[in-house]
Amino acid sequence: MRKYFAIAAVGLLTACARLDHVQIGEIDQSQGSLTPFTVQVSEFGFEAAAAAEIGRIATKGPSSQQFQKIRNILALMNMGPRTGNPVYDDEYANKLMEYIYAECPTGKLTGLTSVREAKGFGPVSGEIVRISGYCIQ
Amino acid sequence: MFKKLFVSIATCLSLSACVSLNSLSLTQIPEARNNTITATSDSWNLLGIAFSNDFIDEAIMDLKSQCIGGKVEGILTKHQTTVYFLVFKREVIATGYCQKG
Amino acid sequence: MKKILLLLCLSITGCTHSIHMSHMSDVSANTPKAVNINKHIVEVSTEQTVILGFAFDTEYVDRAYQELQKKCPKEVVAVNTQYSTSHGFLHWTNKIRMKAVCAS
Numbered sequence: 001m002r003k004y005f006a007i008a009a010v011g012l013l014t015a016c017a018r019l020d021h022v023q024i025g026e027i028d029q030s031q032g033s034l035t036p037f038t039v040q041v042s043e044f045g046f047e048a049a050a051a052a053e054i055g056r057i058a059t060k061g062p063s064s065q066q067f068q069k070i071r072n073i074l075a076l077m078n079m080g081p082r083t084g085n086p087v088y089d090d091e092y093a094n095k096l097m098e099y100i101y102a103e104c105p106t107g108k109l110t111g112l113t114s115v116r117e118a119k120g121f122g123p124v125s126g127e128i129v130r131i132s133g134y135c136i137q
Numbered sequence: 138m139f140k141k142l143f144v145s146i147a148t149c150l151s152l153s154a155c156v157s158l159n160s161l162s163l164t165q166i167p168e169a170r171n172n173t174i175t176a177t178s179d180s181w182n183l184l185g186i187a188f189s190n191d192f193i194d195e196a197i198m199d200l201k202s203q204c205i206g207g208k209v210e211g212i213l214t215k216h217q218t219t220v221y222f223l224v225f226k227r228e229v230i231a232t233g234y235c236q237k238g
Numbered sequence: 239m240k241k242i243l244l245l246l247c248l249s250i251t252g253c254t255h256s257i258h259m260s261h262m263s264d265v266s267a268n269t270p271k272a273v274n275i276n277k278h279i280v281e282v283s284t285e286q287t288v289i290l291g292f293a294f295d296t297e298y299v300d301r302a303y304q305e306l307q308k309k310c311p312k313e314v315v316a317v318n319t320q321y322s323t324s325h326g327f328l329h330w331t332n333k334i335r336m337k338a339v340c341a342s
Contacts, residue, residue, distance in 0.1 A: 021259040023162060031267075048254075078254045080288070080323045080330025081157065086254030090322050090333070093260050097279065097318050097337055100262070101272040109265040109316070116259050129260045158296045161321055162261045163336060166307060166314035211314070213303045217296050232303070 045085030104135035166211035204235035
């Protein structure tokens with residue numbers, strides 16, 4: 001019972017929104033009126049080793065040991081630096097430039113802000129890349 | 138026990154000077170690329186414990202001083218960390234082009 | 239059950255990635271109109287494979303910078319820089335992708 005309560009408490013207390021990186025560009029308000037826009041792409045992030053660890057804590061005996069072995073295998077097979085939960089497709093942010101220009105056909109942009117953030121719950125999250133800015137009319 | 142200690146030290150030393158990239162950015166690159174300037178600043182921290190990030194300003198001042206009266210464009214900024222035995226070196230390397238006149 | 243779990247592990251391993259940052263630079267007045275943008279887009283990608291954490295330089299970043307300038311001798315605007323890592327078994331691959339508009 002205490003174990004489930006602990007898992008629930010940890011789950012509830014995990015951050016729901018996470019900010020990893022933000023950069024703000026120059027803002028030019030002297031060229032004309034500004035129309036704001038935002039382009040956002042996201043991908044499902046899943047930390048399999050963390051999920052296995054939750055399984056290990058939530059179970060007992062041989063099942064717990066199985067989850068421990070799975071966790072160790074997953075940790076070895078997916079080694080490397082990470083920002084947030086790993087995703088299974090690293091091309092989800094490849095078309096950002098095209099989307100930005102679709103929002104602003106004049107091509108005149110200013111105040112571009114690049115944000116790398118995530119919204120999630122424990123080992124599951126949406127890994128987001130967001131570019132917002134202003135289109136000069 | 139000495140064998141374990143030796144293996145640990147050997148592992149730590151062999152992983153020394155391993156560098157990892159933290160972040161990078163690139164601004165717009167001009168057509169005229171004759172005058173390349175580079176500025177580097179670093180901060181050495183024991184066990185990675187840092188009390189300020191003021192070393193970044195040194196890179197900016199250095200870059201500015203190499204292009205007095207001009208415009209610095211096409212700036213590639215790298216923030217990287219090199220790990221030595223118990224000591225971390227945080228580094229900012231900025232490379233750009235100085236446009237004068 | 240063990241074999242199923244093992245197969246499940248192997249099927250979802252070694253194929254994860256992580257985008258650390260995606261940065262968009264400023265856009266100058268020389269940028270082409272959006273209608274013609276596809277003709278002006280240049281893209282370079284460089285990688286560095288790291289085994290067990292052994293990496294002694296970040297030269298792949300400078301290489302991407304140089305290659306981008308080679309691909310576009312004119313002004314390079316609207317630079318989108320992405321830094322990501324693809325994970326693997328005891329190794330990973332750091333990737334830099336620079337995508338920009340070549341103003342001509």
